[in-house]
Ligand SMILES: Nc1ncnc2c1ncn2[C@@H]1O[C@H](COP(=O)(O)OP(=O)(O)O)[C@@H](O)[C@H]1O
């Protein structure tokens with residue numbers, strides 16, 4: 001099983017890179033700034049949000065740099081939201097192809113999650129820039145650069161696995177049930193508000209806090225934030241849990257996808 | 269090389285693409301089960317073998333199930349019933365250029381389409397010149413494919429698809445591609461691919477072409493095999509019925 005996954009992966013790696021590079025070419029064709037947009041976008045987004053929430057609504061989280069708090073939440077949540085949304089439509093929009101050539105269908109949602117993932121990695125550059133700027137007076141408090149930063153790739157990777165799992169699930173469901181496209185649009189908006197992206201979970205009543213902690217995205221966000229903003233390593237249990245969330249979600253997504261993929265052609 | 273055993277393929281015309289919440293609600297409240305009459309069998313209990321090196325032609329009127337059969341053999345569709353056993357690597361030419369991205373240039377599409385057809389990076393780099401040369405599109409390499417005429421797109425697709433030395437070749441009515449000069453050239457190319465000991469499953473409406481290259485012909489009608497055997501015999505019988 002593991003071996004066959006590995007062989008398949010090797011066999012279709014080139015196709016995967018081609019699909020991803022296609023997305024890049026199409027996205028940035030005829031735009032003058034090109035990839036620079038990937039860097040600018042999160043900064044602009046964050047600036048707008050920062051003005052709205054910290055200046056107008058006077059949001060802040062006691063003792064930490066709110067700008068970095070906000071931006072960490074934004075780029076991580078946006079990754080999840082954009083990757084799952086595009087992964088969801090990836091199978092449907094490649095129907096003509098699926099109906100004509102044999103290609104493993106799971107490659108489409110995975111390619112989308114990776115393409116958006118590369119964009120996510122690019123947004124880490126301005127993110128680190130803001131973290132560094134907090135040392136020279138951007139915002140009230142400084143961040144904490146420390147050795148725990150080496151855990152960040154692990155946290156992001158767990159979130160990636162989680163995202164791919166959800167993407168596989170959504171792309172499969174939406175083949176049989178087109179309304180999913182609209183429903184998920186609502187779900188992701190709600191999910192956005194229920195995830196502490198621009199507020200802190202501590203402003204909620206204790207009972208609600210426990211409920212909010214069940215949100216996998218909260219676990220990813222708070223692990224990254226505790227390292228960057230508090231200089232604290234997430235507990236071993238937390239690290240284990242986010243790993244389990246990633247692997248279990250991916251396994252469920254892959255299983256559901258695998259079970260149903262042969263039926264896709266009937267719904268073309 | 270290819271063994272088809274009692275293959276049947278069912279399309280459920282009742283489940284339609286636009287299945288949605290509305291219909292789900294209707295079906296829950298009306299308590300009416302989907303009527304089973306919407307089942308449509310595109311292939312019914314098909315069995316045959318293709319040995320190594322055999323060139324098998326498929327004929328039959330439109331909607332007979334030829335393309336569906338090719339898709340089942342190439343693995344695009346899983347048959348509802350029966351077994352498909354294939355030994356060897358298949359080069360399917362069911363619809364050329366299916367993987368083209370119109371926004372990308374010809375050069376970019378050669379790599380994308382090649383990857384979709386299962387070629388490796390090394391292979392594509394080695395064969396890139398050959399593809400460009402055959403397609404006669406060297407001057408348009410960096411032009412987006414959306415600006416191509418349909419003939420040019422077809423030429424490019426054909427050149428990418430036929431650059432391999434396939435073990436098993438599956439061809440679905442694609443030979444009439446491009447201008448007359450290219451048609452001749454592509455016919456020659458197909459002949460040389462077929463001639464090299466390749467196992468071929470070939471759909472065409474040109475009975476002359478079928479008689480010329482096929483060792484065996486299967487005549488399909490309404491998803492069933494009407495007749496199978498010697499190329500000339502089957503073609504003549506088919507011709508008689510068609511002309512009646
Ligand atoms: N995905 C599909 N869903 C429903 N019906 C289909 C599908 N693909 C093919 N059919 C039906 O199956 C029959 C055979 O089609 P096809 O194999 O394309 O015929 P042909 O011999 O002309 O190539 C046709 O009646 C067609 O409408």
Ligand SMILES: [Mg+2]
Nearest residue numbers: 334335336440
């Ligand atoms: Mg056909």
